[in-house]
Every structure is written in structure tokens, then in C-alpha cells.
Amino acid sequence: xxxxxxxxxxxxxxxxxxxxxxxxxxxxxxxxxxxxxxxxxxxxxxxxxxxxxxxxxxxxxxxxxxxxxxxxxxxxxxxxxxxxxxxxxxxxxxxxxxxxxxxxxxxxxxxxxxxxxxxxxxxxxxxxxxxxxxxxxxxxxxxxxxxxxxxxxxxxxxxxxxxxxxxxxxxxxxxxxxxxxxxxxxxxxxxxxxxxxxxxxxxxxxxxxxxxxxxxxxxxxxxxxxxxxxxxxxxxxxxxxxxxxxxxxxxxxxxxxxxxxxxxxxxxxxxxxxxxxxxxxxxxxxxxxxxxxxxxxxxxxxxxxxxxxxxxxxxxx
Amino acid sequence: xxxxxxxxxxxxxxxxxxxxxxxxxxxxxxxxxxxxxxxxxxxxxxxxxxxxxxxxxxxxxxxxxxxxxxxxxxxxxxxxxxxxxxxxxxxxxxxxxxxxxxxxxxxxxxxxxxxxxxxxxxxxxxxxxxxxxxxxxxxxxxxxxxxxxxxxxxxxxxxxxxxxxxxxxxxxxxxxxxxxxxxxxxxxxxxxxxxxxxxxxxxxxxxxxxxxxxxxxxxxxxxxxxxxxxxxxxxxxxxxxxxxxxxxxxxxxxxxxxxxxxxxxxxxxxxxxxxxxxxxxxxxxxxxxxxxxxxxxxxxxxxxxxxxxxxxxxxxxxxxxxxxxxxx
Numbered sequence: 001x002x003x004x005x006x007x008x009x010x011x012x013x014x015x016x017x018x019x020x021x022x023x024x025x026x027x028x029x030x031x032x033x034x035x036x037x038x039x040x041x042x043x044x045x046x047x048x049x050x051x052x053x054x055x056x057x058x059x060x061x062x063x064x065x066x067x068x069x070x071x072x073x074x075x076x077x078x079x080x081x082x083x084x085x086x087x088x089x090x091x092x093x094x095x096x097x098x099x100x101x102x103x104x105x106x107x108x109x110x111x112x113x114x115x116x117x118x119x120x121x122x123x124x125x126x127x128x129x130x131x132x133x134x135x136x137x138x139x140x141x142x143x144x145x146x147x148x149x150x151x152x153x154x155x156x157x158x159x160x161x162x163x164x165x166x167x168x169x170x171x172x173x174x175x176x177x178x179x180x181x182x183x184x185x186x187x188x189x190x191x192x193x194x195x196x197x198x199x200x201x202x203x204x205x206x207x208x209x210x211x212x213x214x215x216x217x218x219x220x221x222x223x224x225x226x227x228x229x230x231x232x233x234x235x236x237x238x239x240x241x242x243x244x245x246x247x248x249x250x251x252x253x254x255x256x257x258x259x260x261x262x263x264x265x266x267x268x269x270x271x272x273x274x275x276x277x278x279x280x281x282x283x284x285x286x287x288x289x290x291x292x293x294x295x296x297x298x299x300x301x302x303x304x305x306x307x308x309x310x311x312x313x314x315x316x317x
Numbered sequence: 318x319x320x321x322x323x324x325x326x327x328x329x330x331x332x333x334x335x336x337x338x339x340x341x342x343x344x345x346x347x348x349x350x351x352x353x354x355x356x357x358x359x360x361x362x363x364x365x366x367x368x369x370x371x372x373x374x375x376x377x378x379x380x381x382x383x384x385x386x387x388x389x390x391x392x393x394x395x396x397x398x399x400x401x402x403x404x405x406x407x408x409x410x411x412x413x414x415x416x417x418x419x420x421x422x423x424x425x426x427x428x429x430x431x432x433x434x435x436x437x438x439x440x441x442x443x444x445x446x447x448x449x450x451x452x453x454x455x456x457x458x459x460x461x462x463x464x465x466x467x468x469x470x471x472x473x474x475x476x477x478x479x480x481x482x483x484x485x486x487x488x489x490x491x492x493x494x495x496x497x498x499x500x501x502x503x504x505x506x507x508x509x510x511x512x513x514x515x516x517x518x519x520x521x522x523x524x525x526x527x528x529x530x531x532x533x534x535x536x537x538x539x540x541x542x543x544x545x546x547x548x549x550x551x552x553x554x555x556x557x558x559x560x561x562x563x564x565x566x567x568x569x570x571x572x573x574x575x576x577x578x579x580x581x582x583x584x585x586x587x588x589x590x591x592x593x594x595x596x597x598x599x600x601x602x603x604x605x606x607x608x609x610x611x612x613x614x615x616x617x618x619x620x621x622x623x624x625x626x627x628x629x630x631x632x633x634x635x636x637x638x639x640x641x642x643x644x645x
Contacts, residue, residue, distance in 0.1 A: 205415075205420040206423075209420040210422070212374070213437070213438075214403045219433075
């Protein structure tokens, strides 16, 4: 049975026995079972490597060189993805456009999460009149259709903000406008989810217990309740990246998003519009990059939703 | 000597759609330094509301503390602002709850939950807080406290979680510990352990304790003084010996009769109290216990008796003088 040397000690964890899985490990295992989500992660990583690593092979200046003598050239060894209507290299432009598109997706998501979580948490935790005001505001925002608002604000503010320098690149001011507008018009769903969760969580006894030990409201909101509602926020944030990329592509395609010469996958499509049949390489490459990225992010979101679902966690296997 | 906690004429109501719930109706009691007060009564008789009012944890609205004073070390807690209350919570008055399964945050490690209170109140660094937390866990009888510091609540059993809750409430060395049915969700052997632990720690830290329960057995174990509540009123108050040896109020009497006894005859059925407590929206005029009382006289239906001395240090609210189960 037990060996003499260990008999007097309090039994620690048996060496042959694995320690119980942490929640994060469990989520990882469950996520791995979702084949499409794993494929999504793989594709997304490839896209990120493409957009960032590609910059080591082609300079940004190269992506901006216009040479009308080689306009609308089909893919060749010199220009693997062909050239556009003013003779710019499409390969280089998808690299630098990819950086902008992914950046817009991520930063707009951050803006959305910050606004949505703050409003939802405050409304749900404090309740009462504050809740009513914030939720009526949320509903008012929901009533404004996002796309027309994007178009109007993009058109109005697109050229009002000076370009900024970041990561050794110059970003057109319209990038910031698009990020802010997308972020500040898409937080409502998240705010509602967070509010609903806060409403039920704030009645839990552990919140009363935390108040009993003199914990401040701010710390209860962010350290006690918020971690309990991370799962829907993570899923929502993932899908928000995809939505932001799509929204940017949409308005840029219509010509009021990010202003050329800064490339994005969206505004590259804008130029392709007139050459749909004659020069398909203009839209095939940026278009399929958008589709692949958005699709893979959506699969990842689905996978996370299943992996983080607490009800599913109780199932065996 | 000035008592640690002196509650005077506390009256708490809740405004609901069905009407005004008169949860606590002008009760007064004191808690002496280093002593234990047991509060006994059926569900819904205002025990928890009373102590939540002391902690200022009554949700307002719908709740409202209508009148009264809660003097703690001479200061009226009902008049303090929120910041001052937050300083008192945890540091001077701590509370443990009924269900240890839900009163710990499932996503934070127990070490974090305990050390947080220490950092907030004692303004010490993380390392010092870690040391104190490990000491506390050791004190409440958690084996291998360092190893368990980073464990989550779901990795503990019910009794262990209640020990963790006690460690958390002791983290800042409070003067008063309020225990709101801390053993109700636990089985009997664990109950006994928690009661023993509390008694030991009470002596060690020189704390006063308010122990809410509906288990008279536990009260006999731990309390020095007992108040019996019914429908938001105190119906009897005495030291623990008098409550068990010499109960005066018919309600206390019935409660005692409904306890299973080791020395009872084998096939004897447990006595029950007929009926159910009144909802606190429509409290009848007269004594609220009258409809269920076997000793009721005409006067009981007309006027609610006040709490009055029946003998030295023993108060009861009843028109009928009952001694040893007989009307005199």
C-alpha cells in the first residue's frame, strides 16, 4: 500500500494522477475539437504573416509607384498578382492593404469592446435610473443604420484629420476616422450582453460577500464580476474583428472609406469595379483575402463560443 | 461597559408591487464585547434583514430603513456615508453567509479573494498579504495552505469553502463577526467543526459574534444570549440557559418542542407548529403569533404585546404568562 517514507506526510497529489485540468486547458481541448476553428486559426496566422512578413520583401514606396506604361498588366513573374489601373503592383498593395485592414479590424474591435463593456457594466451593476438612461441611449444608437452613418461620417471627416506616423508607416487620417466610426457604431449588442450578465451576476452572493469585505464598486465591477462574463465578451470581440474588416471594405469599396493612395483590401476593390471582366486579378486577390480572413475569424468565433460555453463544459469527453 | 453593538428600534420595510413588506418592526438588542448573540426564528422572520441592515447591505430601493439607530462603538452606522461604511465592512464588522457554494467568486483563486481584503484595508504589499493569507488558511484548518492558495473555489468541498469564507472574514481582525446561517448548507459533522472553529477563533481574536440560525442545537452550542424573532418582532430574549430551561413565549416553547430529542420515546412524533408564519405584508392586528398559538386569549387578537421583563434579564412579548408549558 503506502510506502513508509511517505506515510506520515499528508498525501499530496498522487504522482501518477494528473492534476485537474484548468479551465483554460479545458477550453483549449474543446476548441481543438472544432476542426473549422482550427483551420480558421491557421488561415488567420498565414494572413497575418503575409501582411507583416511581406513587408520585408516589398517596401511601401514600391506599393505606391505608379507607372501607367504597365497599367492593367496580367499576373507575370515580375508582378505575380498583376498591376492595377495606374500600374501599381497588386502584390505589394495587398501586403500593405492587409496591414491596414487587419489594423482597422483589431483597433475598431478594441474601441467597441471598451465602449460596450463600460456601458453594459455600469448599466447592469448600478441599475435604476442610470441603467434606463444608458439603455435608452443604446437603443437610440441601434436605430441609426450603421452603413449610411459610416458613409456620411467617412465622407464628412475622411480628409479632415492629418496623417499620423506609426510603426514607421504613415497612415492616412481617414483610417482613424473609419476605426472610430466603426467602433462607436457597433458596441450596442455587446453592451446589452454585458448588461444582462451583470444584472444576474450582481445578485450573486459572492458579490455581497465582496461588498462585505469593503471592496470598492470599481473593483467589484472589474475584478469580481467582469471575469465571470469574459466568455461572451471574447466571442463577441472575435466576431467584431470580422465585422469591422467587412464594414471597412464596404465603405472603402464605395469610395468614402480609407482614402488612396493608402491601400486597404476594401479600396483596392473600388478601383476594380470597372474592370470586373477585363482585369479580374484586380479583385480576385484582395477580394479573396477579405473572404478568407473574415471567414476564418468567424469560424474561430464559433469555435470559441462552443469551447467557452459553460453548459457544454459539464459534458463528459 | 458600553456594548459593542447597540441596535435601537430598528424598522425596515420593503416596497413591493404587492404592498409594503414590514420585514423588521422596531427591534432593539445589544451585542456585548467578546460575547455571542444567537438570533433564532423561522424563515422570513427578519433575521437576515436585521443583520444586513447593520451592514447597510439592504438594497435601496426596494428596501428602506425607516427608523432606528445602529450604534457600533458609539457611532450610528445608519448615518455614515458610503466610504465610511466600506471602511467598516471587513475591517470592523465581517460577515459570512449561508451558502459557501455561491459566496466565493468562481473565477478568482481563493488566495486572491482573501489577500484582496488584506491589501485594501491594511494597505500592505502583495508579499505581506500572501503571508497573512497563508497564516489565515492554516488557522482555519486548510491543509497545505501555500499549495492551495492558487486553487479555485470549485476545487474545495463545502466545509472547506466555509472555512475559506471564515478566513476571508477574519482577514482584517474584525471586532464583530456576523454569521448568517453559516452551517445550514453543511452536514451535521461539518456543522460541528465549523461551530468549534468559530468558538476557537472568537476566543483567539476576542471577537463578538452574531450567529443567525434556525437550529436551536447550534444556538445551545455557541450563543451566550439568544433572541427569538417572529414576523419581524423580537418575541423573547434571554441568556442561553433561560431560553432552554425556562422559555416563556409560546413560540419559543413550540420551537423547542419541535426539536428531536435523544431521550424522547421511540415512536413519539415530533411536535409541529400548526399553520405558517404570516406574510409580512398583512400582519394581523394583535399578536402576530396568535393564529398559531395554543394559549391565545381574547386580548391577543386586539393588541400586540410589547417586549417586557418577565424576570431579571429575561424579556418576552406575550399577554399570557406561561411557565413550564402551563398557563398560570
